[in-house]
Amino acid sequence: MTTTTPAIGSIVPGAAGAGRSTSGSPRRRAAWAGLAFIVPGFALYALVIAYPAVQALLISLRDYKITPGAISPWIGLDNYVRALHDPVLLRSFVNAAVYMVATVPTQIVIGLGLAVLLNTALPGRTLFRVLFYLPVVTSWVVVSLLFQYLFATDNGIVNYLLVDVLGVLNQPVDWLGQRWTAMVAISALGIWKGVGWSMLIFLAALTGVPRELEEAAALDGAGAWRRFRHVSLPHIRGAMTTVVILLVIGGFNVFTSVLLMTDGGPLDQTQVPLTYMYRQAFGYLDFGYGSAISFLLTGLVLVISGLQYWWARRATRDGAA
Amino acid sequence: MIAGSRRRRVTVAAVRYALLIGCALVLALPFAFMVSTSLKPHTLLLEYPPRLIPSDPTLDNYAQAWGANSFGRYFLNSSMVAVATTVGTVLLASMMAYGFARFRFPGRGVLFAAVVVGLTIPTMLLIIPQFLLAKNLGLLNSLPGLVPFYVGTQIAFSTFLLRAFFEQIPAELDEAMLIDGAGPWRRYWDLAVPLSKPALATCAIFTFLGSWDEFVWALTVINDVSQRTLPIGIALFRGQHGTSWGLVFAASVIAVVPVVIVYVVFQRQLVAGLTNGALKS
Numbered sequence: 291m292t293t294t295t296p297a298i299g300s301i302v303p304g305a306a307g308a309g310r311s312t313s314g315s316p317r318r319r320a321a322w323a324g325l326a327f328i329v330p331g332f333a334l335y336a337l338v339i340a341y342p343a344v345q346a347l348l349i350s351l352r353d354y355k356i357t358p359g360a361i362s363p364w365i366g367l368d369n370y371v372r373a374l375h376d377p378v379l380l381r382s383f384v385n386a387a388v389y390m391v392a393t394v395p396t397q398i399v400i401g402l403g404l405a406v407l408l409n410t411a412l413p414g415r416t417l418f419r420v421l422f423y424l425p426v427v428t429s430w431v432v433v434s435l436l437f438q439y440l441f442a443t444d445n446g447i448v449n450y451l452l453v454d455v456l457g458v459l460n461q462p463v464d465w466l467g468q469r470w471t472a473m474v475a476i477s478a479l480g481i482w483k484g485v486g487w488s489m490l491i492f493l494a495a496l497t498g499v500p501r502e503l504e505e506a507a508a509l510d511g512a513g514a515w516r517r518f519r520h521v522s523l524p525h526i527r528g529a530m531t532t533v534v535i536l537l538v539i540g541g542f543n544v545f546t547s548v549l550l551m552t553d554g555g556p557l558d559q560t561q562v563p564l565t566y567m568y569r570q571a572f573g574y575l576d577f578g579y580g581s582a583i584s585f586l587l588t589g590l591v592l593v594i595s596g597l598q599y600w601w602a603r604r605a606t607r608d609g610a611a
Numbered sequence: 612m613i614a615g616s617r618r619r620r621v622t623v624a625a626v627r628y629a630l631l632i633g634c635a636l637v638l639a640l641p642f643a644f645m646v647s648t649s650l651k652p653h654t655l656l657l658e659y660p661p662r663l664i665p666s667d668p669t670l671d672n673y674a675q676a677w678g679a680n681s682f683g684r685y686f687l688n689s690s691m692v693a694v695a696t697t698v699g700t701v702l703l704a705s706m707m708a709y710g711f712a713r714f715r716f717p718g719r720g721v722l723f724a725a726v727v728v729g730l731t732i733p734t735m736l737l738i739i740p741q742f743l744l745a746k747n748l749g750l751l752n753s754l755p756g757l758v759p760f761y762v763g764t765q766i767a768f769s770t771f772l773l774r775a776f777f778e779q780i781p782a783e784l785d786e787a788m789l790i791d792g793a794g795p796w797r798r799y800w801d802l803a804v805p806l807s808k809p810a811l812a813t814c815a816i817f818t819f820l821g822s823w824d825e826f827v828w829a830l831t832v833i834n835d836v837s838q839r840t841l842p843i844g845i846a847l848f849r850g851q852h853g854t855s856w857g858l859v860f861a862a863s864v865i866a867v868v869p870v871v872i873v874y875v876v877f878q879r880q881l882v883a884g885l886t887n888g889a890l891k892s
Contacts, residue, residue, distance in 0.1 A: 320714055320715065320716075320795075321714065321715065321716035321717070322716075323710075323714060323794075323795035324710045324711075324713070324714025324715065324716045324719070324795075325710065325714075325716055326710070326795075327706045327707065327709050327710030327714070327795070327799065328706070328707050328710035328711065328722060330703055330706065331703035331704060331706055331707035331766055331770070332707060332722060332725075332726070334703065334759060334762060334763050334766070335726065335729065335763055335766055335767065336725075337744075337759075337763070338741060338744065338759055338760050338762075338763030338764070339729050339732065339737065339763050339764070339767070340725065340729070341740075341744070342737045342740035342741045342744055343732055343736070343737060343740075345740035345743070345744075346736055346737060346739060346740045349739060349740060349743075356743075400634075403630075404631075404634060407627050407630055407631050408631070410627070412624075412627065416878075418631050418635060419878075419882075420874075420875060420878055421635050421638065421639065422634070422635070422638060423874075423878075424638075424642070424871070424874070425638060425641075425642075427820060427870055427871070427874045428867055428870065428871075429823075429824035429826070429842055429866065429867070429870070430824070430826060431824070431826050431842040431845055431846050432645075432845065432863040432866060432867055433641075435845065435846070435849060435859055435860075435863065436641055436642075436644075436645050436860070436863070437641070439644075439645075439648070439856050439859075439860075440641060440644065445661065447644055447661050450660055450661055454660060482638065482641065485638075486638075490882060494882070539733075543733055543735065545735060545827065546826055546827065550846060564735050567735070568735075568738075568827075571738070571739050571742075572742075572831060577739050577743070580739050581739050581740075584733075584735060584736045584738075584739070585736070587733075587736075588733055588736050591733070
């Protein structure tokens with residue numbers, strides 16, 4: 291993830307007004323005023339975000355004991371070494387990768403499709419947009435319970451549709467009782483909840499595509515698909531990069547749905563890194579190992595996002611050349 | 612030729628609508644089952660085949676959910692936490708953003724960069740050290756104790772959004788007030804804040820929705836039944852009532868309705884804030 295650097299050279303009224311004065315004192319007063327605005331919020335931010343971020347790393351290097359008075363010895367990279375040899379952790383990363391592969395491309399294709407369909411002066415456009423976005427604003431807790439209910443084994447609605455209505459299956463499936471079928475249910479939730487978000491981002495990007503370009507291409511006899519492929523798509527490349535990177539990050543960080551639908555079970559078959567971290571930390575009170583898992587996940591996600599960003603930049607440059 | 616193109620346009624519009632309505636139905640179906648189940652009498656919850664339209668709908672589940680196990684208390688708790696978080700975040704973030712946007716001082720770039728980095732830190736990475744911090748500060752198991760952590764988590768996004776907004780306020784307006792002898796606080800409160808109402812509203816809505824729905828942190832630090840927020844209440848409803856889904860979904864609908872209202876009323880601001888945030892990064 292990159293962010294724009296703050297414009298340090300910008301003209302700031304407070305400073306500009308002070309600069310006209312010959313003495314240094316108003317300028318200094320402006321500096322103090324600026325700091326005064328920042329200090330309350332920044333102090334809180336430093337306390338509950340920045341300080342814990344540093345602590346997280348330190349805890350991961352300890353055999354952390356939560357009991358009062360107990361000593362938490364430094365153990366270097368032992369927690370990380372242990373992680374590399376933990377088959378459940380490996381499985382949790384595989385599960386997250388499967389979830390990512392199942393949900394990210396699907397959300398992008400459906401989200402982009404919906405955005406294209408809505409990118410026109412269409413009566414009821416806002417209604418559709420609001421409706422498609424509704425799952426995004428609904429809490430993860432509610433939708434996780436809802437999908438657990440839909441994917442129930444006995445009398446579940448998905449089983450009913452597949453067995454009795456469509457006749458695709460002969461007998462009900464124990465969706466949440468086995469690893470891969472549970473991943474199907476969890477991924478279905480991820481897609482259903484997420485498509486509205488990518489639709490919205492793509493819709494905003496498509497609105498920025500100049501009409502004249504589309505019309506010119508249409509006059510040249512380009513069909514709908516070719517106009518989309520050669521006019522719209524290059525214009526929304528930036529949005530596409532953002533969506534892909536954020537969805538991949540989100541995919542690896544899947545948590546609440548798994549916690550509530552399977553809690554990593556049965557027998558750790560459906561653990562993902564964050565549910566496993568949570569179990570280690572708040573189930574077994576192994577805070578050191580939990581923190582190490584968090585850092586491994588964060589590191590992996592950072593590397594993947596960095597690669598995606600680099601690849602997207604290179605693709606843009608090659609395309610422009 | 613023209614008639615042909617018109618027929619083509621009509622066909623395109625029809626296909627467009629058909630696809631949109633199809634997708635809308637698929638997306639709405641889970642919600643439909645949620646509402647339908649919440650309206651079914653207890654004995655009918657395991658009916659097979661499942662019916663989307665309940666044969667004799669009842670509001671019993673809603674009455675029971677609202678009365679049961681201090682659910683009303685959870686609703687009140689969530690409301691208080693969400694309001695306090697929203698006020699705190701918007702106030703502190705707008706002050707910070709104003710300081711970053713309108714003043715020059717040593718370390719400004721570094722401090723702002725530190726805030727922006729916060730946007731990229733996964734919240735779950737911090738949950739262990741934050742838990743220990745809350746424990747040391749005596750903020751475990753306390754409803755007001757949730758607020759500083761929620762504000763801290765949400766403040767970076769709002770600061771980022773508001774700073775860009777404050778920077779666009781023309782410098783002449785500030786200078787006019789300066790000539791009138793207005794100090795920094797008055798320029799912030801009487802000029803920047805009123806001019807930024809739409810951006811402040813966007814931040815307020817995001818913060819409100821974020822804290823209303825927050826689950827993991829509250830689940831981790833809250834033990835007492837009386838201190839629970841709505842998401843924990845709903846998640847635990849499942850176990851307490853032997854998965855009586857009618858109750859669970861009645862409670863869910865009660866929790867979701869405020870969100871839907873806020874979202875539908877303010878969707879324009881939400882969309883603007885969201886797309887700005889995503890497309891600028």
